[in-house]
Amino acid sequence: MLTHIGKAEGPEILICCGSGGVGKTTLSAAIGLYGALSGLKTLVLTIDPARRLADSLGLKDFNAEAQQVPLDQLPDIGGCTLGSLHAMMLDAKRTFDQLIECYASGVLRKKIFENRYYQYLSNHMAGSHEYMAMEKLFEVYSQSRYDLIVLDTPPTRRALDFLDAPQRLLNLLGHSFFWKLFKPYFKAGRWSVRLLHLIASPILRVVGKIIGLQALTDLTSFLQLWDDMLFEGFNQRASAVKKLLSGHPTLFLAVATPQRQPLNEAMFLYEKLCENRMPFGGFIINRVHGTQLQPSFAGHYKKSEFHYFDTKISRDLMTKMHQSYLYHERMARSDARSIAEFRNKAGEGIDVVEILSAEEEVSDLRDLYQISRQLMRFSGSG
Amino acid sequence: MGKGGVGKTTVSVLLGMEASRRKKKTLLVELGDSDAIGKIFASGSLPEEPSLLSECLWGARINPKAELEAYTRAHINSNLVANRIIESRLFDYLFAATPGLKEVMSLGRIWRWEQAVDKASLPLFDLIIVDSPATGHGLSLLRLPGHLVQMIRVGPLVSQINELQNLLQNPQKTSLALVTLPQELPVNETIELYDTAESLLKISVRIVFINQVWPALYTSDDIKSVNHLSDSLRSDSSNPSWTALLDAARRHIDKRAHQDKYIAQIASAIPSKIVGVPFSFTNDLILDDINRMTFEVIPSSSSP
Incomplete structure (x- = not known):
C-alpha cells in the first residue's frame, strides 16, 4: 500500500476514509509522519484533531495556514532520510468563502455573504464539509508545494458519503431546471413585486405552503445571486477535482476498526471506489488487540496462596489477574476472527494492514512514530 | 446522542430492553x-x-422523505395536485435544499407517535427511544425547530414546529441520554453537548452513559501487589507464565486508571446521573451480551 511512497511513480495524495470514531485523524497524522520519514515534504490536511494531538502537531490555534511540525523530538529514527511534516486544519466555511471570493466580485460577493441561505449552505448543509475538504485538497495540490498530501476526511456515518457529497451539493446549485421554473417570476421588478408573482404562481404557492414562504424566498434569492458565471466556475472546478481524485496521483485508503459496522463501511467504500474506477490503496484496520503469551498455570488456581519470589499472592488476586488475561484473549480472538473474515471478503492481492491497539490514547509524536513503524513493517513485506 | 462510534445504538437497545422488562x-x-x-x-x-x-418493545425506522410526502398530502386538499408535486423534480429538489426539512419531518413523526393512542385512548407508547445520528447531525436535529421558526415565520409548519419545540423542551416529556467513551475527544464533545443542550436548546439531559468501561477489578491493595510483582519480574524475565499474567493485570489496571481520569472529568462537569456501561471484550455484540450487562453508577462529584 505505502511501498511506492517516495518513488517516482508513487502517490502524491493519500485520502483516509472511514466511518466516525475509527481513528482517521490519528492515522492520517501517522501516515504523514511516514511520508516525512520517507524523505518527503508532507502535508497533513486534518479536520478536528484531539487537543493533545493538535498540540503535538503544532496546531495550537485554529489557524488555517499550514504549520511545520518540529520533528526534532523524535526518537532515533534509524537510517531514514528525514523530509518535513506540515499540518493544516480544514475550515469549511472559510474555504467556501474563498471560493466565492475567487469567482464573484464586489457587490455580488457581498450579497452572497449576507444571504441567509448561503450562510446555512456554507456551514451546516450536509455535504459542505466534504465538498470543501476536496476543494482545499485541490487548491493545495495545484500549488505543488508538497511531495505528498494526506487528507483526513470529515466524520460521516457512512464512509462513502464523502465521495457523493460534493456532487450532490453541486447538483443543488446546478439550477438549469430551477431557473426554467422560476425565471418568469424573477426577471423583473422589485422584491415585493417578485414576491407577489411568487404567491400568484399556483405551484409555488403550494410549495411555499409546505416549506414556508420565507425559506422559499431565501432560497430563491440565493439562487438568483448564484449567476451563470459563478456556477460555471464552481462546476469547472468540481470536474477538475474529480479528475484529480480519479487520477494516478491519488490513492484512497479505507480505515476501520475490527468492529462489524466500521468494517462493513470500509468494504462498501472499497466496492464504491472500484465501481467508480477510483484508485484504491488498501485497508488499514486500527486498534487491533494482539494475542499475548499464555500463562501455563492457566485454569488451576486452586491453591489458596501463591508465591513469587518474596511476594505472597492471594488466590483472589491470582483469579483477577487470570480474568484480565481472559478478557484480553477474548478481545484478541474476536479481533482475529473479524479480520480473518474481512480478509477473506476482500480477496487476494488487497492490502490489509493491522495497527495494534495502543495502551494509551495516541497523543504525541512518539506514539505516531510507533504507528508509522507498523505501517513501515507492513509495506516492507507487501 | 453522542459522537460516532461510541455505542449509541447499543445503549438505545439496552435502555429499550430495560424499559420493556x-x-x-x-x-x-x-x-x-x-x-x-x-x-x-x-x-x-x-x-x-x-x-x-x-414483549413490550417495538421498533421503527423514520424515512424523512416519506414523512414529507405524507405531510404534503395532508396539507394539500387536492389529491391530484399533491401527487403532481410529490412526483415532480421540484419536490426532490426542495427536500434536499431546504434547511431542516428532513429534521422537522423526522421530529414530526416522533411527535405523532408520542401523541398516538389506542382504542381505549391509552397512549400507544409509554417511552420512545431515538437512536440519534452522530453529534453534529444530532444537534442539528434538535436545534432546527428554533432555526426554522425564524426562517419560515408563517404557514402550517410553524405551528407544528412550535409544538415540537414544546415537546422537546418539556423535561417531563423529553430528556437526552448522552453516550460517550472514556477518551479525550468523546469526553470533550460530550461536555460541550451537555452545555449546548442545557443552556442553548433548553432540553434536559437526564443521564450520561460512559460506554466500554473496563471493570474495576482491582482494589488498591491488589494494585500495590501487582506493582511490586512487576518490579520483581524485571529481574526474572525468563518466566513467561508470570510475564503473561502480570502483563494482563498491568494492562487492565493502567487502562482503568486512564479511563478513570476521563470518568472523573465528566463527573465534575456534568451534574446529571452518570452510568458506566461495561466493556464486553468482543466485536460482535449480540442481544444476550446486552441483556447481561450490569451498569456501574459513577458517584457525582460536581456541586449542584
Missing part, C-alpha cells in the same frame, strides 16, 4: 438509512411502521 410500552426509533438496531435484533432494517421486537 419493566412493562413499559417502548418504541425504539432509528433515523434515516441506518439499520444498526435491526441488525442487533437480527431482523434486517426496521420497517417504517412500528413492529413488535419482543
Whole structure:
C-alpha cells in the first residue's frame, strides 16, 4: 500500500476514509509522519484533531495556514532520510468563502455573504464539509508545494458519503431546471413585486405552503445571486477535482476498526471506489488487540496462596489477574476472527494492514512514530 | 446522542430492553438509512411502521422523505395536485435544499407517535427511544425547530414546529441520554453537548452513559501487589507464565486508571446521573451480551 511512497511513480495524495470514531485523524497524522520519514515534504490536511494531538502537531490555534511540525523530538529514527511534516486544519466555511471570493466580485460577493441561505449552505448543509475538504485538497495540490498530501476526511456515518457529497451539493446549485421554473417570476421588478408573482404562481404557492414562504424566498434569492458565471466556475472546478481524485496521483485508503459496522463501511467504500474506477490503496484496520503469551498455570488456581519470589499472592488476586488475561484473549480472538473474515471478503492481492491497539490514547509524536513503524513493517513485506 | 462510534445504538437497545422488562410500552426509533438496531435484533432494517421486537418493545425506522410526502398530502386538499408535486423534480429538489426539512419531518413523526393512542385512548407508547445520528447531525436535529421558526415565520409548519419545540423542551416529556467513551475527544464533545443542550436548546439531559468501561477489578491493595510483582519480574524475565499474567493485570489496571481520569472529568462537569456501561471484550455484540450487562453508577462529584 505505502511501498511506492517516495518513488517516482508513487502517490502524491493519500485520502483516509472511514466511518466516525475509527481513528482517521490519528492515522492520517501517522501516515504523514511516514511520508516525512520517507524523505518527503508532507502535508497533513486534518479536520478536528484531539487537543493533545493538535498540540503535538503544532496546531495550537485554529489557524488555517499550514504549520511545520518540529520533528526534532523524535526518537532515533534509524537510517531514514528525514523530509518535513506540515499540518493544516480544514475550515469549511472559510474555504467556501474563498471560493466565492475567487469567482464573484464586489457587490455580488457581498450579497452572497449576507444571504441567509448561503450562510446555512456554507456551514451546516450536509455535504459542505466534504465538498470543501476536496476543494482545499485541490487548491493545495495545484500549488505543488508538497511531495505528498494526506487528507483526513470529515466524520460521516457512512464512509462513502464523502465521495457523493460534493456532487450532490453541486447538483443543488446546478439550477438549469430551477431557473426554467422560476425565471418568469424573477426577471423583473422589485422584491415585493417578485414576491407577489411568487404567491400568484399556483405551484409555488403550494410549495411555499409546505416549506414556508420565507425559506422559499431565501432560497430563491440565493439562487438568483448564484449567476451563470459563478456556477460555471464552481462546476469547472468540481470536474477538475474529480479528475484529480480519479487520477494516478491519488490513492484512497479505507480505515476501520475490527468492529462489524466500521468494517462493513470500509468494504462498501472499497466496492464504491472500484465501481467508480477510483484508485484504491488498501485497508488499514486500527486498534487491533494482539494475542499475548499464555500463562501455563492457566485454569488451576486452586491453591489458596501463591508465591513469587518474596511476594505472597492471594488466590483472589491470582483469579483477577487470570480474568484480565481472559478478557484480553477474548478481545484478541474476536479481533482475529473479524479480520480473518474481512480478509477473506476482500480477496487476494488487497492490502490489509493491522495497527495494534495502543495502551494509551495516541497523543504525541512518539506514539505516531510507533504507528508509522507498523505501517513501515507492513509495506516492507507487501 | 453522542459522537460516532461510541455505542449509541447499543445503549438505545439496552435502555429499550430495560424499559420493556419493566412493562413499559417502548418504541425504539432509528433515523434515516441506518439499520444498526435491526441488525442487533437480527431482523434486517426496521420497517417504517412500528413492529413488535419482543414483549413490550417495538421498533421503527423514520424515512424523512416519506414523512414529507405524507405531510404534503395532508396539507394539500387536492389529491391530484399533491401527487403532481410529490412526483415532480421540484419536490426532490426542495427536500434536499431546504434547511431542516428532513429534521422537522423526522421530529414530526416522533411527535405523532408520542401523541398516538389506542382504542381505549391509552397512549400507544409509554417511552420512545431515538437512536440519534452522530453529534453534529444530532444537534442539528434538535436545534432546527428554533432555526426554522425564524426562517419560515408563517404557514402550517410553524405551528407544528412550535409544538415540537414544546415537546422537546418539556423535561417531563423529553430528556437526552448522552453516550460517550472514556477518551479525550468523546469526553470533550460530550461536555460541550451537555452545555449546548442545557443552556442553548433548553432540553434536559437526564443521564450520561460512559460506554466500554473496563471493570474495576482491582482494589488498591491488589494494585500495590501487582506493582511490586512487576518490579520483581524485571529481574526474572525468563518466566513467561508470570510475564503473561502480570502483563494482563498491568494492562487492565493502567487502562482503568486512564479511563478513570476521563470518568472523573465528566463527573465534575456534568451534574446529571452518570452510568458506566461495561466493556464486553468482543466485536460482535449480540442481544444476550446486552441483556447481561450490569451498569456501574459513577458517584457525582460536581456541586449542584
